[in-house]
Amino acid sequence: MVYFLYGDIPLQLKYEVLINKLHEENSNLPEKFFDASQDEMESIFQALSSNNMFIPIELIVIKNLDKLKNLSKFFKGLQEFNYSKKIVILTYNEFFNDFGIVQNEVSKTILKSAEKICKLISARKADEKKSLLFYIKENLSCSDYDAEKFLEMIGEDFSKLKNEINKVNNFFNTVPFNLEKALPILSINKEFNLNLLCQDLIYKKQDKNLILNLKNTKNYMLFLNIISEEITILIKLKNLEERGIISSNINFNLFKNEIYPTIKEIFKNKNRYIHPYSLFLKFQYLKLFKLNFLEKKLNECLEAEFKFKSGLTDGFSSIELFIINFNN
Numbered sequence: 368m369v370y371f372l373y374g375d376i377p378l379q380l381k382y383e384v385l386i387n388k389l390h391e392e393n394s395n396l397p398e399k400f401f402d403a404s405q406d407e408m409e410s411i412f413q414a415l416s417s418n419n420m421f422i423p424i425e426l427i428v429i430k431n432l433d434k435l436k437n438l439s440k441f442f443k444g445l446q447e448f449n450y451s452k453k454i455v456i457l458t459y460n461e462f463f464n465d466f467g468i469v470q471n472e473v474s475k476t477i478l479k480s481a482e483k484i485c486k487l488i489s490a491r492k493a494d495e496k497k498s499l500l501f502y503i504k505e506n507l508s509c510s511d512y513d514a515e516k517f518l519e520m521i522g523e524d525f526s527k528l529k530n531e532i533n534k535v536n537n538f539f540n541t542v543p544f545n546l547e548k549a550l551p552i553l554s555i556n557k558e559f560n561l562n563l564l565c566q567d568l569i570y571k572k573q574d575k576n577l578i579l580n581l582k583n584t585k586n587y588m589l590f591l592n593i594i595s596e597e598i599t600i601l602i603k604l605k606n607l608e609e610r611g612i613i614s615s616n617i618n619f620n621l622f623k624n625e626i627y628p629t630i631k632e633i634f635k636n637k638n639r640y641i642h643p644y645s646l647f648l649k650f651q652y653l654k655l656f657k658l659n660f661l662e663k664k665l666n667e668c669l670e671a672e673f674k675f676k677s678g679l680t681d682g683f684s685s686i687e688l689f690i691i692n693f694n695n
Contacts, residue, residue, distance in 0.1 A: 369450060371481045372457040373473045374490030377479045377498055379525040381459060381490035389426060389454060396454075404434035415448045415455070417561045426524050432459045442480040457485065492523060496639070499523060499532055506532045512644045516546060522556040561586060565594045569601075570652050572694045578687060587686055589695045598665045600641070603633055604649055605658045615650045622647055664693065668689070 372381055390396055401411045402538040414427055435441055438459075445455075450632055464470045481487060496518075521531050535549050561584075564577040581590055607613045611628060627643040634641040674685040 368453075369445065369455040369457065369485040370488055371457045371459070371485035372488045372490055373461065373478075374492075375463060375469060376492045376523045377495035377525065378458065378460060378490040380495070380498060380502060381488055382456070385456065385488070393426075393454075394425060397422060399425065401427070401429045402431050403429055404431040410694045412444065415445070415453070418449070418452055422452070424454060426454045426456070428456045428458075430458045432457055433461070433473075438477050439480045442477070442484060445484045448583070457481075461491070496523070499525070499528065501534065503528070507535065509544050509546070512642050513544070513546045515642050515645075519562075520553060520555045520559045522558070527554070534655045557584065557586065558589060561590055562593050562597075565590065565597055567598060568594070568690060568693055570655070574655065574690050574693065578690055581683065587675060587683065588672075590686065591668060591675070594638070595665060595668045595672075598632065598661055598668065600646070601649065601653070601656060602658065602661045602665065604646065605653055605656060605661060607633075608653050609658060613650065615653055616649065619644070619647050667692075 370376060370385060372385070374381070377608065401407045401413050401414070403411070403414065411429055419425070432438060432441070446609045458634070459473050461469045461472055478487060497516055500511070500514045503509065503517050505510070507514070507517070517531075518528070521528050531553060535544065535550060538552055539545075561577075562582065564580055567573040568577050577590075581587060604613065608615075612630065613622065617626075629648070631640045631643075634646060671689040673684045675683075
């Protein structure tokens with residue numbers, strides 16, 4: 368059997384799941400590993416062509432097929448071998464550019480060549496976030512909400528995610544997982560950290576740490592995206608409050624079961640719905656703002672973004688001015 372795994376961030380997760388499954392089904396499975404980026408083609412084809420009468424079945428893993436120049440020719444060559452005593456895993460890594468677009472997506476022509484000999488397994492971020500959430504829930508025995516927050520804090524790099532989960536499980540040992548108690552030991556990603564600083568600005572009127580962070584990291588566009596999204600959510604919630612659909616003293620179970628299903632489409636972001644508990648936690652802050660204030664701040668945010676992108680102001684100054692004047 369030959370498996371062709373292709374995709375981006377969840378690829379390593381899919382690979383580990385498949386490897387574990389194969390070892391469960393085949394005890395004492397011997398393994399051979401090759402790297403297509405290391406000029407090992409002669410050794411690879413030699414391993415694929417040879418058979419050992421004393422070994423019932425062996426596993427051959429060939430990684431980094433994305434580095435091969437003529438992948439169609441490679442798949443055509445695979446058709447020459449007998450796989451009755453072999454399990455072969457091929458991996459193709461797709462990478463994002465700075466704009467979040469896959470720069471080396473495996474082509475339909477390659478997939479058509481591959482499916483003649485391989486079982487295709489897609490592992491792409493756009494399709495596999497649920498797999499990461501499931502992995503977190505299974506390994507931490509936590510709720511849907513905690514799994515989402517954990518993923519948001521750590522990010523979607525599977526290797527880092529796995530390391531952080533192992534760290535947390537070692538920390539708690541046999542004690543049930545508690546997200547708040549786990550925070551001090553977690554390596555929080557830059558986006559989540561910036562998200563916390565944005566919330567400090569909006570809800571606590573604290574701006575010094577945020578300004579210092581942006582001066583050091585230069586994550587200006589990430590900041591503008593995060594804060595505009597947070598303000599937009601508040602505008603939607605404030606609008607619902609003024610229409611009498613929600614209130615700050617509503618019961619969570621009532622909101623989750625009766626109100627959230629009717630409004631969740633309003634809070635759909637990147638093909639995912641914002642978790643009802645994340646929205647519910649913001650209800651306590653609605654009394655702090657008037658709708659026209661939030662709308663004004665969203666416009667100011669968009670103006671700061673325009674000035675920054677167009678170069679109308681000197682670098683960071685438009686963003687810093689927006690932050691300093693946010694609560695005015």
